[in-house]
Amino acid sequence: MKRVFGYVLIILGLLLLGSGITPVYEKIINTFPYFATFNSLVLMVSGIIFLLVGAFIMRGSSSGRQSNEVPIYHGKNVVGYRRV
Numbered sequence: 001m002k003r004v005f006g007y008v009l010i011i012l013g014l015l016l017l018g019s020g021i022t023p024v025y026e027k028i029i030n031t032f033p034y035f036a037t038f039n040s041l042v043l044m045v046s047g048i049i050f051l052l053v054g055a056f057i058m059r060g061s062s063s064g065r066q067s068n069e070v071p072i073y074h075g076k077n078v079v080g081y082r083r084v
Contacts, residue, residue: 013050
């Protein structure tokens with residue numbers, strides 16, 4: 001579940017970062033006048049913050065379970081497993 005939340009934050013951060021670019025910002029203001037209250041710099045900084053938080057969450061979540069056993073080799077053959 002942490003991975004999904006991390007992905008959502010990264011996508012939201014990219015959208016906010018992209019909306020802070022001047023041509024995109026002007027089109028958003030013309031379409032939705034409510035967003036005129038937000039400065040483009042504020043949108044870009046909040047996008048960077050969302051990206052960093054999402055990346056931190058993604059880094060902290062594990063990709064899977066690690067095996068507790070490692071193989072014991074004798075030449076090319078596996079002769080047993082050792083618990084770590």
